[in-house]
Amino acid sequence: MSSGLAIEATGLTKRFGQRVAVDALNLAVPRGTVYGFLGPNGSGKTTTIRMLVGLLRPTAGSASLLGHDIRRDLIAGLRETGAQVESPAFVSNLSGRRNLEYLGALTLGRVPAALVDQALARVRLTGRDRDRVRTYSQGMKARLGLAQALLCQPRLLILDEPTNGLDPQGMHEVRELIRHLAAEDGMTVFISSHLLAEVQQLCDRVAILRRGQAVAEGPVAELLSSAGRLRIAVDEPDGVDAAALVAEVDGVQIVAREDGYLRLAAPPEQAAEINRRLVSAGVAVGELVIERQSLEDFYLDVTGREAQL
Amino acid sequence: MITLIRWELHRFYRRLAPYYLYGALALLVTMVTWGMREFGRFSSRGGGAGLEIVGDTRNALMVSQGASLTVAILLLYLVPVVVGEIVGGDGATGVLRTILVRPRRRAQIWLAKYATAWIYALSVSAALMGLSLLLGGLFFGWGKLYSAGDLHNGKLIVLTPREGLAYVALSYSLLTLSVMTAGTIAVALGSWLDNALLPGMFAVGILITLQIITGLPYEWVEPLKPYVFTTYLLDHTKAYPNSFDPATGALQFPAAAIWPMVRVHCVTIFCFAAAGLWRFLQRDVTC
Numbered sequence: 001m002s003s004g005l006a007i008e009a010t011g012l013t014k015r016f017g018q019r020v021a022v023d024a025l026n027l028a029v030p031r032g033t034v035y036g037f038l039g040p041n042g043s044g045k046t047t048t049i050r051m052l053v054g055l056l057r058p059t060a061g062s063a064s065l066l067g068h069d070i071r072r073d074l075i076a077g078l079r080e081t082g083a084q085v086e087s088p089a090f091v092s093n094l095s096g097r098r099n100l101e102y103l104g105a106l107t108l109g110r111v112p113a114a115l116v117d118q119a120l121a122r123v124r125l126t127g128r129d130r131d132r133v134r135t136y137s138q139g140m141k142a143r144l145g146l147a148q149a150l151l152c153q154p155r156l157l158i159l160d161e162p163t164n165g166l167d168p169q170g171m172h173e174v175r176e177l178i179r180h181l182a183a184e185d186g187m188t189v190f191i192s193s194h195l196l197a198e199v200q201q202l203c204d205r206v207a208i209l210r211r212g213q214a215v216a217e218g219p220v221a222e223l224l225s226s227a228g229r230l231r232i233a234v235d236e237p238d239g240v241d242a243a244a245l246v247a248e249v250d251g252v253q254i255v256a257r258e259d260g261y262l263r264l265a266a267p268p269e270q271a272a273e274i275n276r277r278l279v280s281a282g283v284a285v286g287e288l289v290i291e292r293q294s295l296e297d298f299y300l301d302v303t304g305r306e307a308q309l
Numbered sequence: 310m311i312t313l314i315r316w317e318l319h320r321f322y323r324r325l326a327p328y329y330l331y332g333a334l335a336l337l338v339t340m341v342t343w344g345m346r347e348f349g350r351f352s353s354r355g356g357g358a359g360l361e362i363v364g365d366t367r368n369a370l371m372v373s374q375g376a377s378l379t380v381a382i383l384l385l386y387l388v389p390v391v392v393g394e395i396v397g398g399d400g401a402t403g404v405l406r407t408i409l410v411r412p413r414r415r416a417q418i419w420l421a422k423y424a425t426a427w428i429y430a431l432s433v434s435a436a437l438m439g440l441s442l443l444l445g446g447l448f449f450g451w452g453k454l455y456s457a458g459d460l461h462n463g464k465l466i467v468l469t470p471r472e473g474l475a476y477v478a479l480s481y482s483l484l485t486l487s488v489m490t491a492g493t494i495a496v497a498l499g500s501w502l503d504n505a506l507l508p509g510m511f512a513v514g515i516l517i518t519l520q521i522i523t524g525l526p527y528e529w530v531e532p533l534k535p536y537v538f539t540t541y542l543l544d545h546t547k548a549y550p551n552s553f554d555p556a557t558g559a560l561q562f563p564a565a566a567i568w569p570m571v572r573v574h575c576v577t578i579f580c581f582a583a584a585g586l587w588r589f590l591q592r593d594v595t596c
Binding site for chain 1 (some may be wrong): 312313316319320323324402403404406407408409410411412413414418591593594595
């Protein structure tokens with residue numbers, strides 16, 4: 001396992017009976033990055049996270065946290081990792097502060113009060129820290145979930161839907177906090193989220209899961225630019241098929257043809273070649289627009305536009 | 310490990326259920342003591358020897374002995390329900406997944422929870438013994454402990470207060486062992502059932518079922534009885550000396566009466582604890 005990676009998974013597989021939840025997944029999360037982990041419901045995101053932090057045993061394959069193999073040396077990996085898996089769950093009849101002290105004690109034996117104060121302050125829970133968790137709103141529990149993950153100053157943060165239950169201000173604060181943790185503290189942050197706009201703003205790299213397999217992986221900017229769309233207004237002379245001409249260009253797919261427009265899925269760097277072929281065949285190109293995809297468009301393209309369970 | 314146990318105890322005693330049982334014990338011991346006060350002195354006639362005990366045998370030790378006979382059933386059925394939540398409750402609320410992503414071995418976490426169950430069972434037995442001694446002492450004073458075990462030979466066994474206290478303590482220790490056999494089943498089932506109540510309920514169900522089976526008047530049941538822990542559930546009452554050494558005339562320690570109980574309970578506890586721990590180590594946490 002390479003120590004340059006915060007998370008590495010090779011052929012990671014989890015089966016529940018006959019159902020394959022995660023299918024030979026490969027992951028390589030570089031240290032110091034904010035990494036988005038996307039996919040529809042049931043695609044295997046949470047199962048993958050549960051395997052990484054030792055809640056589930058992989059059926060096959062291997063994985064490491066900060067260079068520590070999760071089968072042989074999980075405890076060492078978890079010592080440097082803060083994790084929040086699914087919705088935050090705490091001891092409801094203890095206060096937020098006592099919960100942090102308890103969870104800190106599981107990591108450090110005894111957690112210094114300064115660390116608890118710092119974690120509470122980071123998520124703006126200082127004023128309610130002595131109230132019982134059962135009186136907390138969903139958003140406050142989400143903040144406490146983040147606080148417990150940050151408590152022991154981890155080098156790797158694994159967050160499963162960290163902004164679930166937060167109001168817009170809360171979401172903004174969490175985004176800023178994650179940016180700060182990555183930029184200032186050099187922390188690696190691995191986030192699973194359904195909020196694609198959020199992931200696009202926040203993450204350096206993403207992996208997209210579909211039916212337990214990664215269908216796309218790489219830097220966000222690269223993925224989006226590699227899958228740009230072109231809209232071309234064409235006026236074809238008789239006997240010339242503009243669509244057939246552009247279809248011959250490498251990496252080009254015709255998406256639609258409507259009202260004198262061609263819509264293509266094509267790498268943006270092929271725009272000049274497409275234009276050259278059309279013009280040399282006598283097609284008048286009235287307009288050629290490179291439409292940058294949003295992460296949402298890209299996500300829907302690779303995972304399918306219909307919900308799958 | 311001490312830190313983990315301390316935190317488990319802190320969490321456990323933040324719940325109301327443990328206190329309900331202490332409250333119920335206090336009420337019952339008060340009723341037992343009050344009953345002994347109201348319904349007078351013992352005056353019983355012995356067996357074939359025609360020995361008659363006339364006099365007031367009531368004192369702190371007798372009240373404590375009486376409490377262990379009458380209230381034991383309550384402990385056997387309620388302690389499993391209370392301690393069953395220690396593991397199963399964490400699964401039900403999702404707290405288990407928050408705990409298990411911390412850098413601690415699962416075995417340590419489970420053993421800390423199991424130790425908490427033991428400490429609670431011990432505390433309940435100690436509370437029952439302490440309270441009955443206290444109330445008995447307040448109402449009737451301190452005195453000797455009488456054991457009628459050898460009456461058929463025409464002998465009443467009288468223990469000095471110091472001896473009596475030691476045997477009462479032994480009896481309560483054995484009661485704790487019985488209680489924790491049932492408690493261990495509940496804690497172990499918590500490794501399978503992510504539910505606060507079901508592990509305790511199932512443990513009580515197992516207890517009742519085995520009691521019924523071993524109580525059936527069939528021949529095939531007889532060979533099973535020595536190996537089933539429910540046969541010995543109330544054998545803490547046999548912790549008192551019931552005979553004299555024919556050679557020396559000294560009181561005989563009732564080893565033969567309590568050893569089978571200790572052996573079967575210890576084996577049962579070990580088997581269920583090992584099964585619960587194994588399951589906790591192996592299980593996928595999907596809650």
